[in-house]
Amino acid sequence: MKRALFLCVGNSCRSQMAEGFARKYLKGWEIFSAGSRPAGFVHPFAIEVMKEKGIDISIQKSKGIWELPEVEWDLVVLVCSDEECPMVKGKKVLVWGIEDPIGKDIEFYRKVRDEIEHRVISLVNHD
Numbered sequence: 001m002k003r004a005l006f007l008c009v010g011n012s013c014r015s016q017m018a019e020g021f022a023r024k025y026l027k028g029w030e031i032f033s034a035g036s037r038p039a040g041f042v043h044p045f046a047i048e049v050m051k052e053k054g055i056d057i058s059i060q061k062s063k064g065i066w067e068l069p070e071v072e073w074d075l076v077v078l079v080c081s082d083e084e085c086p087m088v089k090g091k092k093v094l095v096w097g098i099e100d101p102i103g104k105d106i107e108f109y110r111k112v113r114d115e116i117e118h119r120v121i122s123l124v125n126h127d
Contacts, residue, residue, distance in 0.1 A: 002074040003030045004123075007085050011035030011062045013046045013101050014079040017113050020050050020057040021120040032069075036085070038062040045101070045109040052110075053117065075123070079116065 004026060006018035011034050019033035039062050050057045065088060076090030081097045096119055101112045 001028065001030050003032065003071055004075040004077065005068070005073050005088060005090065006031075006033040006077045006079055007035065007065070007088060008033075008078070008080040009035050009037050009084055009100070010039040010102065011064070012039035012041055012043045013109070014098050014112060014116065016042050016046055016057050016060055016062070017050055017116045018077065018079055018120060019060060020055040021117050022123075024055060025120050025124055029074075033060070034063050034065045034068050036065060038064045043102070045106050046113075049106065049109045049113045053113070077123075 004022055006015040006022065008015040015033035015035060019031055022029065022031040041062055042057055042060055047058045073088060073090035074092065076088050076093045078085035078093070078095045079098050080100065081095065085095070098112060098115055101109045
């Protein structure tokens with residue numbers, strides 16, 4: 001089974017949304033997300049905008065990279081910029097550089113959500 005890891009700093013918004021979409025679209029993959037400085041919660045706006053897409057991320061947990069299993073990652077996606085994101089080795093590493101929605105309104109969360117969904121869908125045929 002292939003393994004994908006989505007990383008950001010707080011693991012409360014972007015990487016959580018990416019994990020939710022990846023679980024929907026990347027069938028047959030084991031999906032994880034984590035952060036370098038986990039917030040300790042999944043942001044309520046992230047939960048709300050994902051529910052609008054029929055995906056429940058309310059049961060996901062914000063976690064640090066040190067909590068990940070020690071495995072070989074087939075795909076590592078930095079949803080933040082590589083200057084601020086934690087680095088984890090993978091067979092393939094992508095940097096998406098999506099702007100952090102923390103402190104922004106729910107419309108911005110929707111914009112970020114839609115960008116993440118589009119990018120996750122683009123991974124389906126590029127393994």
